[in-house]
Amino acid sequence: MSLFASVEMAPDDPILGLVETFLADPRPDKVNLSIGVYHDEQGRIPLLETVREVELHLAQAAAARGYLPIDGLPAYNRLTQELLFGGRTDILAAGRVATAQTIGGSAALRVGADVLRQALGGHAKVALSNPSWGNHAVVFRAAGFTVDQYRYFDPASHGLNFAGMLEDLGRMERGSVVLLHACCHNPTGVDLDTAQWQQVIAVLDERGLLPFVDMAYQGFDQGLEPDARAVRLLADSPIPAFVVCNSYSKSFSLYGERVGALSVVGADREEATRLLSRIKQTIRSIYSSPATHGGALVAGVLGSAELRARWEAELGDMRSRIHAMRAGLVERLAARGAPQYAFINRQAGMFSYSGLSKAQVHRLRDEFAIYAVDNGRICLAALSRDKLDAVADAIAAVSA
Ligand SMILES: Cc1ncc(COP(=O)(O)O)c(C=O)c1O
CATH class of the missing domain: 3.40.640.10 (Type I PLP-dependent aspartate aminotransferase-like (Major domain))
Known part of the structure; x- marks a missing residue:
């Protein structure tokens, strides 16, 4: 009998578990708003240009890593x-x-x-x-x-x-x-x-x-x-x-x-x-x-003063894109008869506590292939312009 026989399964991480379900979802228009990761307009995690430059420099220097x-x-x-x-x-x-x-x-x-x-x-x-x-x-x-x-x-x-x-x-x-x-x-x-x-x-x-x-x-x-x-x-x-x-x-x-x-x-x-x-x-x-x-x-x-200034600009671009996603979603929701979401513009950073109930979050996932966290948290930094209409349609539908 193994000494580990009595070890029980630990509970799944609720958010990471959702990522696995998302990846297995065959629907082509699926949108993952459950994660806490910034994506660019192309849906990629960006490699910042300033980081890339330092990386190339490090590769050329090819120093040992003590x-x-x-x-x-x-x-x-x-x-x-x-x-x-x-x-x-x-x-x-x-x-x-x-x-x-x-x-x-x-x-x-x-x-x-x-x-x-x-x-x-x-x-x-x-x-x-x-x-x-x-x-x-x-x-x-x-x-x-x-x-x-x-x-x-x-x-x-x-x-x-x-x-x-x-x-x-x-x-x-x-x-x-x-x-x-x-x-x-x-x-x-x-x-x-x-x-x-x-x-x-x-x-x-x-x-x-x-x-x-x-x-x-x-x-x-x-x-x-x-x-x-x-x-x-x-x-x-x-x-x-x-x-x-x-x-x-x-x-x-x-x-x-x-x-x-x-x-x-x-x-x-x-x-x-x-x-x-x-x-x-x-x-x-x-x-x-x-x-x-x-x-x-x-x-x-x-x-590096030069790289730092350029990094601040890259950071500013990420920040502006998130603000644009907030504004874009609020505007589209209002146009679909859901003006109650105006508060999304007042919230800051990657997330919004949308106020969507667990049942609404499940409907978003089951009917519209849009993934959010059960507590209603959505990640605006994972949205992109091409998905705004579909996401607004779905949120308005489950909010009606
Ligand atoms: C509030 C908060 N603190 C800490 C962390 C952890 O950051 P890291 O991924 O650098 O470990 C996160 C990551 O999502 C976070 O949201």
Whole structure:
């Protein structure tokens, strides 16, 4: 009898399972709006021109690939800090930020959660927005946290339940971790404005809560600077310690290269040094060091003024295309007697929490070969102009 005989099947990942069903669907006009990946007008994941240039350069240099340091490529970490904190150079000059290159934003979350779990000891608690990206709860539970929620999405307005959010944060136990989406909230597309961030940060400060910012979509809403406003406001606040996880999967269209970073801000240089030692210890115990290629691509683009400017333009093109898809869908839905979807224009980033019910999502899939997530999340970044009419027809039909 095998020692593994009693191992039960783990549940399927709900979104990845849907991809398999989509791929097996023989209908030629099928549309997949369930995934969180940007596609261009031709339905391809774009290879950015700036990334391609660095890639060609790397291929020509043909250098051997030794191990990176545990915390990754130094230039990558420095350039990441500049992108996250922008003009807030005081926090960087003071040596308060410990940054490590990670295997995508996902490893940044897990390593960050492990480090905090160790630092906070017995009763580590994290509050997630309701709803949040499904993996947040999975990662924090795996790291030993108790997972709680704060109110966030308001189904009636398809916007933010700000009063509920403040009330719930105001009730959290001192020392709890609060996970915040910096921009382009996944899955709702509902973000805070500057004044709301200021109020949230005041509550976090007053209650002694630890902000843990997840920024997976910097540049996908309004641009690199405005999308980082939460991080900048935290840097300017009296809160002495916070965490930022960021991912380049989307902004560099480098999903499979697994490029992200964990930055932990401490009260001073000495605290950041201790934190970095714990980050490195944690990474060493999981995957030892990050991969070379993706890090070299990002550092190659960000480290050249010319390439960085061109990358910002490429990022701007992706952003504009998503905005055009939002506007195009809203306009077509209104023309089909479904003006109630105007809120899609107010939501930000790749996703919209469309308000479609599970039954409507299933009808979209069964009758129209349009795939969305059961919770009603649709990915506008996976739409293209040639599919707008068909998608609007289908959503209007199931909404009638
Ligand atoms: C909110 C959020 N955080 C983190 C991640 C993980 O990013 P990565 O693919 O770089 O691991 C994602 C990816 O979809 C995300 O949506």
